[in-house]
Amino acid sequence: MLNITNLHSSIEGKQILKGIDLKVNAGEIHAIMGPNGSGKSTLASVLAGKPEYEVTEGTAFLDGKDLLDMAPEERAREGLFLAFQYPVEIPGVSNINFLKTAITEIRSHRGLPELTSKEFLKLLKDKQELVELKSSLVNRSLNEGFSGGEKKRNEILQLAMLDPKLAILDETDSGLDIDALRIVASGVNKLRTENNAFVIITHYQRLLDYIIPDFVHILYDGRIIKSGTKELAQELEEKGYDWITQHETGTV
Ligand code: ADP
Numbered sequence: 001m002l003n004i005t006n007l008h009s010s011i012e013g014k015q016i017l018k019g020i021d022l023k024v025n026a027g028e029i030h031a032i033m034g035p036n037g038s039g040k041s042t043l044a045s046v047l048a049g050k051p052e053y054e055v056t057e058g059t060a061f062l063d064g065k066d067l068l069d070m071a072p073e074e075r076a077r078e079g080l081f082l083a084f085q086y087p088v089e090i091p092g093v094s095n096i097n098f099l100k101t102a103i104t105e106i107r108s109h110r111g112l113p114e115l116t117s118k119e120f121l122k123l124l125k126d127k128q129e130l131v132e133l134k135s136s137l138v139n140r141s142l143n144e145g146f147s148g149g150e151k152k153r154n155e156i157l158q159l160a161m162l163d164p165k166l167a168i169l170d171e172t173d174s175g176l177d178i179d180a181l182r183i184v185a186s187g188v189n190k191l192r193t194e195n196n197a198f199v200i201i202t203h204y205q206r207l208l209d210y211i212i213p214d215f216v217h218i219l220y221d222g223r224i225i226k227s228g229t230k231e232l233a234q235e236l237e238e239k240g241y242d243w244i245t246q247h248e249t250g251t252v
């Protein structure tokens, strides 16, 4: 589904990603962990097509299609979803209108007929129940005045509604209390199928108590320096990031 090879990226002339290789198959959940500043959000941003990040080398394909060749909105239409670390507030655009527009666009791209208002509202109701989001939120402006937990739940609602092939969640757990964390995790667990995939970027192991990844990768200084299964995340939690970085620099 996602195939990244030797990806290098820089911002303002500074090299951040220094050769990332990552393969994600349909049905898989991958966690990317790593200390602050290692390039996790940069990787997500490059995949989403944020213009300020320059790709200097390497490739990234989604279902055989060259992601790096596409405008950001094309990537979204092709089934890439990125939940940002700091979700944006869009005053004046109600959540419900945002979702309706986005769904109409994605369905049309997939050759599916437009949903009637009744069908849309039914879908919204079902998905809201899934993520336990209060209905009053969907009529408010996008993310405006949402609490941290509400924003994150709303991301999961967007995810549920848009039904992407590949979802990248960048620190969706940061700032969540334990109840919100469970809702996000159970949302992901309910939404995962054999046909989609998730890349969960997280600094802490905590979220991975609730979302069990198939693979865990450690990103450090722009490279994936270690990959493993969920035990790697537990080991990292016990020994801390110093363990891995010292290991990497040969001091252990
Ligand atoms: P992480 O998400 O792992 O904490 P980031 O990808 O946010 O790491 O950042 C990696 C490095 O890139 C950091 O050194 C950061 O300062 C730098 N960086 C990220 N975004 C920008 C930007 N817009 N301008 C300048 N430097 C940036």
Ligand code: MG
Pocket: 036, 037, 041
């Ligand atoms: Mg950071």
Ligand code: MG
Pocket: 040, 041, 042, 085, 171
């Ligand atoms: Mg980050």
